Amino acid sequence: MATNIQSTLESLHDRYRPLNTGAVATYIPELTKADPDLFCIAVRFVDGTGFTIGDTDARFTLQSCSKPLILAQALSTVGRDMVMRLTGVEPTGNSFSSMVGLDQIGKPLNPMVNAGAIVTASLLPGDSPEDRYERMRTNLSAYLGSDAQLDAAVYDSELRTSDRNRALAYLLKSKGTIEGDVKQHLDLYIRQCAISANTQQLANAAATLANNGVNPVTGKRAVSAEYIKDILVVMLMNGMYNYAGRWAYEVGIPAKSGVSGSIFGVVPGVMGIAVYSPRLDDYGNSTRGLAVFRDLSKRYNMHIFDQRGPK
Ligand code: GLN
Numbered sequence: 001m002a003t004n005i006q007s008t009l010e011s012l013h014d015r016y017r018p019l020n021t022g023a024v025a026t027y028i029p030e031l032t033k034a035d036p037d038l039f040c041i042a043v044r045f046v047d048g049t050g051f052t053i054g055d056t057d058a059r060f061t062l063q064s065c066s067k068p069l070i071l072a073q074a075l076s077t078v079g080r081d082m083v084m085r086l087t088g089v090e091p092t093g094n095s096f097s098s099m100v101g102l103d104q105i106g107k108p109l110n111p112m113v114n115a116g117a118i119v120t121a122s123l124l125p126g127d128s129p130e131d132r133y134e135r136m137r138t139n140l141s142a143y144l145g146s147d148a149q150l151d152a153a154v155y156d157s158e159l160r161t162s163d164r165n166r167a168l169a170y171l172l173k174s175k176g177t178i179e180g181d182v183k184q185h186l187d188l189y190i191r192q193c194a195i196s197a198n199t200q201q202l203a204n205a206a207a208t209l210a211n212n213g214v215n216p217v218t219g220k221r222a223v224s225a226e227y228i229k230d231i232l233v234v235m236l237m238n239g240m241y242n243y244a245g246r247w248a249y250e251v252g253i254p255a256k257s258g259v260s261g262s263i264f265g266v267v268p269g270v271m272g273i274a275v276y277s278p279r280l281d282d283y284g285n286s287t288r289g290l291a292v293f294r295d296l297s298k299r300y301n302m303h304i305f306d307q308r309g310p311k
Helices: 002-016 029-033 063-078 080-086 114-122 129-144 152-161 163-174 182-193 199-210 225-238 241-250 287-299
Strands: 040-045 050-054 195-197 255-258 262-267 271-276
Touching: 002 040, 002 050, 002 287, 029 152, 040 199, 050 199, 063 080, 063 114, 063 129, 063 182, 063 199, 063 225, 063 255, 063 262, 114 163, 114 182, 129 182, 129 195, 129 199, 152 182, 163 182, 182 195, 195 199, 199 225, 199 262, 199 271, 225 241, 225 255, 262 287, 271 287
Parallel strands: none
Antiparallel strands: 040 050, 040 271, 255 262, 262 271
16 A cells, blocks of 8 residues: 555655746745756655655745634634634635735635735734744644744745735725724735645645644644535635636545645645745646646545545
C-alpha cells in the first residue's frame, strides 16, 4: 500500500513537472522571488501516515489557504449566526480581491474572498494586538502540527502594498460590517496570510479537517467537529475563487488555494492533500496544483459525490 502511494505521487510529480504555464504572483513584491520551478505534493491520511514528493523542504506563505482555518476560529469565537450575519456562503463569481457588489450589499458574499476574510479576522479574540496574533498563530499551529512562523519579509511586503485590502476594510467599516480598529484587523489578516509552512504541514491541515477537526499527527483537536461541515461547504463553494464551479464539477474536493501557489484539499474521513507550485493561472490558482488534483480525483474517484467512493 505505502509503496503504491509513494509511486503514485512520483508518477504525478513526473507527469506535471514539465507543465510550465502560468506565472508567479507579482502584486505582493516579495512573492516574485519564489522559484517558479518548485513543486511538491504531500498527502496525510487520517490514520496519521504521510507521503511526500518533490521539494519537501520548500516553504511558502499560507496566503488564502489560511482563510478556512481562520473562518473556523471565528466560528468557534462568535458562533455561526454572527459569522453568517457578517458574511455569507454564496459564490461571488468575481476575483478574490474584487469590490463588486460590496457597496450595495454591505457585506462580503463569503469568507474565502479577501473582503470576507478581513471580516473573519476582525472577529478573532484577544485582549491586545499581540494576544490576538498569538492566539491566531496557536490556532494555525494546531492545524499544521508544528509551531507556525511568520515570514517577516512577505508580511512587510504585503503591509506596504495592500491598498486594495485597506480599501475593502474601510468600506466594510463604513457599512458597520467591521467594528473597531481597522488597521489592527488588517494587520492580523496580513499576518495570517504570511504564516509559512511546507507542503506536508499544509497536508496536515487538510487532514485535520478530513479527520473531524483532530490533527492526525499530533492527536490534538484544532476545531470542534460541529463546524467541520460549515468549513468544508464554504471551501467547496468558494475555495477556488471564480473557478469554484468548474472545480466542484471536475474535482469535487473541498479545497482552498493561495497566491503563493499552494492548494490544499480535504477528502472527508480519508485524507488531506496539498500541492505547492508557484506558477498561477488567471484565477490565482496553481497550474500544477490544479492538474494534480484533477488527475487524483479522476484516478481514485475522489469526487465527494461519486458514490462509487474512493478507490
Ligand atoms: N494575502 C493575499 C491578499 O490579500 C491573499 C490572496 C490569495 O491568496 N488569493 O491578496
